[in-house]
Amino acid sequence: xxxxxxxxxxxxxxxxxxxxxxxxxxxVGNRWPGLARNMLHGGTDLAATTDVRxxxxxxxxxxxxxxxxxxxxxxxxxxxxxxxxxxxxxxRCPGGGSTGFDxxxxxx
Numbered sequence: 001x002x003x004x005x006x007x008x009x010x011x012x013x014x015x016x017x018x019x020x021x022x023x024x025x026x027x028v029g030n031r032w033p034g035l036a037r038n039m040l041h042g043g044t045d046l047a048a049t050t051d052v053r054x055x056x057x058x059x060x061x062x063x064x065x066x067x068x069x070x071x072x073x074x075x076x077x078x079x080x081x082x083x084x085x086x087x088x089x090x091x092r093c094p095g096g097g098s099t100g101f102d103x104x105x106x107x108x
Contacts, residue, residue, distance in 0.1 A: 012041050012045045012046065012047065012048050013045070013046040013047060013048045013049070014048070016050075016052055016055050018055075018059070018087060022063060022088045022089055023087065023088060023089070024086060024087060024088055024089050030049065030050075031049040031050065032049075033046075033047050033049055050084070051078075051081050053075050053078050053081050054081050054082060054083055054084045055084050055087070056075075057071050057075065057081070057082070057083035057084070058083040058084040058085055058086075058087050059087065060074065060083075061083050062083075062085065062086075062087060062088050063087070063088050068083075071083070
């Protein structure tokens with residue numbers, strides 16, 4: 001049944017929040033595709049730009065120090081989804097500090 005209520009409570013994209021003392025916080029990161037119809041999934045829904053598994057992989061490898069090879073067992077079939085790096089204070093980001101996100105807001 002199609003959505004007939006015209007509400008904004010439907011879609012594919014969502015938000016992920018990381019909180020805690022070790023989180024390199026004070027910023028909002030995202031890859032923003034925009035709201036142009038050609039950038040929407042199916043022309044109607046905000047498209048997801050980050051697979052949540054990439055964020056969880058970053059938490060597991062950088063914060064909990066699980067080896068990268070463990071990701072294949074935890075996320076079978078997701079080898080092509082890279083871990084988001086630089087989410088935690090003191091973590092090293094390959095390639096000069098990129099987290100994989102565009103920082104769209106920073107705390108002053």
